[in-house]
Amino acid sequence: MAYRDEYAQGQGVQGDAARDRAAPDAAPGTPRRRLRRVLLPLALLAALGAGGREGYAWYTTGRFLVSTDDAYVQADIATLAAKVSGYLASVPVVNGQAVRAGDVIARIDDGDYRLALRAAEDKLATQRSTIARIARQVEAARAQVAQGEAQIEAARADQVRAAADYQRQTQLAQSEFAARARLEQAKADRDRSDANVKAAEAALLAAKANVAVLEAQGREAESLAAELRTGVDRAARDLSFTELRAPFDGVIGNKAVEAGAYVQPGSRVAALVPLDSVRVDANFKETQLARMRVGQPVHIRVDAWPDRDILGTVESFSPASGSVFSLLPPDNATGNFTKIVQRLPVRVKVPAEIAREGLLRPGLSVVAKVDTRGLGAEAPEPRAVSHAAAQRHAARE
Template identity: 55%
Template sequence: MQRPRLVTAAPAERADPIDRRELQPEAPAAPADAAPAPQKARRAPGARKMLLGAAVVAALAGGGWYGYEWWTEGRFLVETDDAYVGADMAVVAPKISGYVESVAVADNAPVKAGEPLLNVDPADFRLALQAAEGKIATQQASIDRFDSQIAAAEAQTAQAKAQVDSASADRDRAAADYERAQQLVKSTYGSKQALDQAKADRDRTVAAVEAARAGVAAAEANRAVLAAQKGEAQRTLQEFETARAQRQRDLDATLIRAPFDGVIGNKAVQVGDYVTPGKRLMAVVPLDRVYVDANFKETQLAEVKPGAKVRLSVDAYPEHDVTGVVDSLAPASGAQFSLLPPENATGNFTKIVQRVPVRIRVDPQDVAKGRLRPGLSVIASVDTRTAPKLTSDAADLRR
């Protein structure tokens, strides 16, 4: 059973003949320079809707602009920040040992090809060259002596041949005398003694001919020995000449020159240092032949082809973009050329995206500005639309 609700009438407002504001104490007057109290700004609901609408419109405009940029250009760009400027710099090292006599260049100094860089004390090498030249002179004198001996041997050979001719003539005369003596003995006009004398003369002349022939052989053999000795001396002379050439090269190596145009860097030599072959003295960096090596992921290489244009953003000069062209792709990923190549056929396997170095040829006009230094970080963006079209044969090879 519900209770009855009591309805009470609100009491009529009692008229207050006394004004309550008159009873309240008056507030002290504010100073004249006091600023009025800030009032809390109230934002109308319409303004909030306008701001929200403007934000939505800005977001849609930004998204549309980004989508347009991606559709017209972004989807054709392959980009990586794993890229660095490089150069085929030369490490200067001596070929000989010695004390540094002078250094002609300073750090960061430009040099031209063939310009002297430093000089090693050449005194010892000059003496070695003089000793080699002395040996050559002595050996040349020996060869000249052999020439004289060979000439004498040739004269002896001619003399021996003349003696053979003389002995042969005597032999022929003695043989004729012996024949006549035999005829006289048979006709009883000659004596037995004369026949014996003629026979002895014949035999003596025959022996003289053989002796003369032996003398010719000995003279010719002596000449052959002298010729062989001369050949040996000539070969020794060639060895001495080779030694002199080596000493000359050592002397020339005391003056180290720049191999090409570039800038000196990493200088680590001073006057008085003792250097040995292969010691690193300084480096010559060819700033006019710099390039960029960009390490693209293997998933990015499908459209990266030689000849494609590249935009290079150098971290050191963000306000200056550099242009280039894809020159070539490495034959293997960078991991294959590391000191310890990975062996994926053993143990557990975790797939890791590999990177392949891509050589980028920088525009000569940008290189000539001299801003690029080996080792600088670069962001490389390849425009795949600019890659040259492959011929049918090249396309078949790619398949």
């Protein structure tokens, strides 16, 4: 009993000490209580202010923004490939190097192609000599035609003289004033002159036919020369392909070969990226397209530079959703069907001055927000197609 009394007394003393220590803090006029009364309303006011600001921002701007993070920087990247076969003599570019249109990307050993061009030019020169020879032969044949025409005139003159002499000798023979032998001689001269005329006419026909044959040979030689000129142009074109040049301004990337490598037509050499003409391809859900139009402003935020707000414009809408252009388009005519929200690629134009900075690289992730407050120049493609279909339907009705 004495032990319990001593324990109770100890507990009572400790409780009084604890109350004495807590009493100053619990007093209504202490500084901590006053600070709490001040901070709590301030925190509530700050929360209300932040919420009001966010609500105002949503009401004035946010509710008009259509956003997607399924967007990427894109560009029309060209894969530079060899057009002729051969060993690479040099590749004077490196990855990341900026090049201008017409700069040499790679050179192929051109020895064989120069020889082929020279052989083609020699064949063409030989054929041109043949054409010149045939032209001279045509001139000679035409001279023979003129000679044959003159011979016909002479033969016909002899024919007229021989015919008159035969007629005169015939009359004299009937009057017995001429010898029989002289009449026979006049008759032979007449027959010979007739034969000479026929021979001259046949020679003239042969000369004209020879001219026609030579002219045909000339045309054939001209056609062959045209084929050889084509061969020369082809050989010169193949020779020009031994230098692979940049088709436009850009930056070299994904270089695949070095000097000494053997390439064939179609072998990839490098990729050329036109950084000054990049764009953004944003894939919006089909449920987000109702208020979107071409020409509306787009806020572009690149993940690589999150603090920079780039203002672009909606340039065009894809004519079909991305799934339609896939390798295996979906076939929904089945018994088990699950509706999936489709996405439509939307092309966003980047300002030229931003593109020329070279910071936007194809493949970078982008968050695109379309401001739908401004109606653009035209409706998106799906609406245009539907309107056209309605017009066709009305015309059929």
